[in-house]
Amino acid sequence: MKTGAQILWECLEREGVKHVFGYPGGAILPAYDALKHSKIHHVLVRHEQGATHMADGYARVSGEVGVAVATSGPGATNMVTGIATAMLDSSPIVCITGQVGSRLIGSDAFQETDITGVTLPITKHNYLVTHASEVARTVREAFYVARSGRPGPVLVDITKDAQQTSCEFDWEAAKPQLPGYRPDLSPAPEEYARALELIHKAKRPVILAGHGIIISGAMREVRDFAERAGIPVALTLLGLGAFPASHPLNLGMMGMHGEAWVNHTIQEADLLLAFGMRFDDRVTGNLKTYAPNARKIHVEIDPAEINKNVKVDVPLVGDLREVLHELLPKIESIDRSEWLDHIDQLKGDSAVRDIQNLPDSGHLYAAHVINDLWHETREGNTVVVTDVGQHQMWEAQYYKHEHPRSLITSGGLGTMGFALPAAIGAKVARPESEVWVVVGDGGFQMTMAELATIVQENLKIHIAIINNGYLGMVRQWQEFFYEKNYQATPLLNPDFQKLGEAYGIRSMTVSERSQVVPAVRSARQHDGPVLINFRVEQEDSVYPMVAAGASLHEMIRRPSPLVETAEDE
């Protein structure tokens, strides 16, 4: 006989869990009491939102399921943002929450929240467990659902009495019973034939590479496909790293802040091959004018994504890697040098508009920081974890990712405050990797309490605050679309250097370009966490920019003294 709490930890161990991120409280105390018999390492966070982002970061760098633990009521509701983040970016996490005793459910007991009701639309699935005998099967199902098919978050809410009471534990007998769950679809044979015909007929094809490539582990297959068919590759934000940045067929990032030539390429294409991406509004711009001359092939594991935003000609619903395995032997090598040359011409004046190539104004720009950081850390096994906003886009533009799972960022939900805790999860999952947090001064302050977690766990994490004294991306929108009415965007910040030092973290402030490389080098040599406060140009904007609702080729370009007009089209 074992208690539900003991069964919980044993099942987590059997699922391969080595670390959990959590915060104790009344309704989850029986589980914490049983933790002392477990080999699992528990990371004490400072806020439950942090626990979910850590589990998420852990999952994204490792491909394994991340686990977060919290108590009932506020503990559970604090997880909501992290769960929604994982949901929109298809990240496999399992959240374990305590719940009030089963006889108290529905009575508005102390710290009671209907967390399965609250998280119903933002989880892939969730469970309320009221008996110890249900714990084992539920945990097994939760892990299976979280990691299979299109991954996502699963919440398991366990009442206090289900943790406390005892029952027989039989792992083998507690097999998942999911008669309706279908994670393993594959395309109909005739769809392959239709896809191949479109691919071989296309004169101006482009691959749209998304997060699904990384989740499916199809990097090699995508590369083989692109090389064999001679098709250039544009990436989504979450796709960065799925295809090497240095590869001659790599175009770069597409979408709202994608490079101009990438967006023009998509608009001029006659065939889009969407690999594990979902035509988010941030990558398509106005759907009515999106890639108007292109046929579309959508390789996607989730049938609900087919024809959701963009009507496609051929859907290939299934695991990307398996689909490409099927297609690869039948792909003919076609000379597309004319198309590739044309794309080269589309680059046009992009280079002279690049901030890197503008005359030195004496100011420190975020792009300089990112570029120097990339130069210094590119050889290493580096993971960059970014927050949300301008710095996130500059990182995506200037840090050239060669490897999958080397950029961790909140894409779909755009969760400020994600970076610092997600980096903790990343470092715990891959201690051998160098982990850099690139975070704005706004987002950093949303979850900076987790600095204490870094110190308590003695994690060598490097934090680069891109400090412009504004909520920069919102300020940029105010500048472009609200007549520079900077309402509620200027920030009065604490002294981040002193703040870091208060936590016992080695901290520095950099405000000149010449200091960037020495600061990065000194951080890398330091045996422990380091915080660098980069004071950058306050009113810089991310270019190019496709305004919300505008067509993908209508971009606001960076003004350059070397170019006559600042507007494209």
Next chain:
Amino acid sequence: MLNTFVVYVENKPGVLTRVASLFRRRAFNIDSLTVGRTEKPEVSRMTITVDADYDQARRIEANLYKLVNVLLVENISNEPAIVRDLAMIKVGATHEARSHVLELASVFRARVVDVAPDSLTIEITGGEDKIDGLLEVLRPYGVLEMVRTGIVAMRRGGKSSAVVSEPATTVRDLNHDDASYSV
């Protein structure tokens, strides 16, 4: 157009909420939803009618399948099917009107299930149009109260959409293109 889905779900707490929440979340408007037991105690059957175009209907089906507790989804809108709604209509019927109301009920093959001094309660089963038709002719007499179940539907003929209740992936073995997907 109005689509009729037959949806088999696991008979577990909260499944109705999951289905209803999905329609709300994806902004699809439910016209009618009924749920009840089936020949298998562990399986419930829903009939859902939704106003949706072809692509929306495909997405509704795909989204329903994403719910872990959903076993089988069939859009039977374009198939021969028996579609039934049940209504109880309480009509004001004084002495002189009573025989007219009874006559109308018998024309519609409805049954009188309750008689009171100044009212009649009529039960009618049929397609929605038939019930709407009866309602229309009863209105002049004064409809005091009405309740409708919403439609239930079943395909005609020998083709059955019964769910095999074995665990794992047995749903794929049905005479249904579950394992592959095409538009």
